Amino acid sequence: MSRTNYWKILGKTIIKCFSRETKQSLLKQQQFFLNPSLLQPPLFNYVSYIQFISEFKTKILITDILKDVNIRMVTQYETIKRLLFNECWSLFMNQCFKIKSIRSSNIELFFKHPRSKNSLSSLSTLECWHCSKEILELLKNVHTLKHLLIFVGQTNDIEPLILSQKNLKEISFYYDSNVAQFPFKNRKTIKHLSQSLNILRFDRGICLSSPIISSFVNLTELEINYKSSFGEENVQILEKVSLPHLEILSLKNVRGEYLDIYAKLIDNTRSSLKVIDIRCTDISTSIPPPLESIKYYLHVIKTKCSKVEILPIWLISNISLKDFEDLLATCSRVKKIIIHILNTVSNSDTVLAKPIFYLLALKSSTFLNVIHLIGRWSFSNLDLQDFFELWKEMKRKPLKFNFHNNIYSHYIIKVCEFYHRLGVVDSGTINYTKPCKYY
Incomplete structure (x- = not known):
């Protein structure tokens, strides 16, 4: 079902719940002609089940309702729109007795209603x-x-x-x-x-x-x-x-140059973190994390994040494989790993994926089933084939494998599709200029 159809169906359902007097008023005073089916009372009191109310979404709903109505004058359109909006609010207050959520810039609409005390007792x-x-x-x-x-x-x-x-x-x-x-x-x-x-x-x-x-x-x-x-x-x-009991840290649209500050925040927890979600802005338009910040971040992860399940890391060619292997050994509960490759300004520096693949297959957590690679990785379709074969040989969980790069390879896509059919790869997306889903 399309989004537009969803709002239209929902809007018509709510209109059907309007009182008979309201429907007659729309017809006589505004010449707002309703479909005959909407004039009939509803089979159930659908509105009474509503628990989440949003001013913004209600306005979308009303706008979609009026798309099919022939209203020539702007003033009449705005009048009907405002009337429907107010009727919806009144209906919510009269019929919804267990409202859980209100999102509105004008909450007086709710609280000034005589029945608000009862309707909002569970807010x-x-x-x-x-x-x-x-x-x-x-x-x-x-x-x-x-x-x-x-x-x-x-x-x-x-x-x-x-x-x-x-x-x-x-x-x-x-x-x-x-x-x-x-x-x-x-x-x-x-x-x-x-x-x-x-x-x-x-x-x-x-x-x-x-x-x-x-x-x-x-x-x-x-x-x-x-x-x-x-x-x-x-x-x-x-x-x-x-924050000694922090379990989920989510930093979105942040800049990589501050990675040392994020690492310091993680360092100030007491090994309680389970989810680390750090999403940097586009590295092509921002300063990437410095090498020393990456090393400090990896050190903090190894010493303070033994319980982590979702983990982003940054690698560069002069980060030793031993450091990466030690990190995998320490983080024995990881289910999802996101590995960002940072390149030098010349873009000639790439990280060889083959040894990373080898360590992921042999040394990573037995719970790992999501791998997301981002950046200028260097691997061939044969390297990827060897990795999937090793994953299969180790009897690992079916893998969700995502690869985010701007270098297109028809052969890599074919390898992913083949191992998806074998059940080694559960699902995944390769993002080139246009995402390619191979499941």
């Missing part, structure tokens, strides 16, 4: 774009939040809401480049969060100091997504962050 996720005294008053009966999304610079008075939550597990901060830090005004708020907070996310940049982040001692997951470079001036904060 667990709230996206808060701004936080006035009026909104806090409307939120005073909500104590069940598990996930709070905060827009930095517009919700600086949200601490009373945080303090009123019984078991807040996750906070996401949306960074504003005009605001350096989120201003916690009450130390009780930090102490309150330190008892329950497990997941901390930063979108576009870090807006808390290292002492505050480190105070959340029960954090098991930290995610930072820069999306652009304007927030990266705060990346130094990570160097002094200490």
Whole structure:
């Protein structure tokens, strides 16, 4: 089913749940002619099952509904659009009694409704774009939040809401480049969060100091997504962050030149990390990790990450195979490994894949079943064939093999397809100018 058809079907289902009076009003006052099937009452009260409500997605839904309607005047179109939007909100408040998530820039729409107290008694996720005294008053009966999304610079008075939550597990901060830090005004708020907070996310940049982040001692997951470079001036904060129970570290759209800082953050954990997800921006437009940073990172992985299951690493031709072999021996629980090859400026320096393949087949974790190679690797179709044969001989788990390179090879694709048919390779993608899936 296409995305457009999905929204149309969902929209028509919701319209069918409108009251008879609302449908008649659309016809008489707006000349909005509904399909006869939509005039009939629904077989079930579908809307009562809705638990996740998004202002943005509701607007998409209404726009798709109106695509098939012949409305000549712009003013009439906007009037009907606004009317449908308000009717949807009213329907949600009247019919949805166990709403779990609200994502809206105008949450007053919900909380000013007479039935909001009952409908929102189980609310667990709230996206808060701004936080006035009026909104806090409307939120005073909500104590069940598990996930709070905060827009930095517009919700600086949200601490009373945080303090009123019984078991807040996750906070996401949306960074504003005009605001350096989120201003916690009450130390009780930090102490309150330190008892329950497990997941901390930063979108576009870090807006808390290292002492505050480190105070959340029960954090098991930290995610930072820069999306652009304007927030990266705060990346130094990570160097002094200490999170002893961190299990998942996700750093997206970061620059490789800061690899030593990411390694320092990992070094400050207590061997608890299971997932390391570091995704650098395009190395062709950014500075790659220096050799010393790569060596320090590999050392930290070997000494502090014995439990890691998902692991990205960076290699260069003058990194010894012994270092790579030692890393594989230490990380005995790895299920997925992503290996980035960094080349010199001349692009003439490549890493020979054959010895790496050999070590992966013979020395890696028995749990390993996903290998992702990125960069200018040097191997032939025969090298890859030998690797798959050795993988088969060792009776390893079926492998998901991904290869990201801009050098096309018809022969390598054929080898992957052949061993996929044999069951040695479970699935995979080779990304050239156009991705080639061989499963």
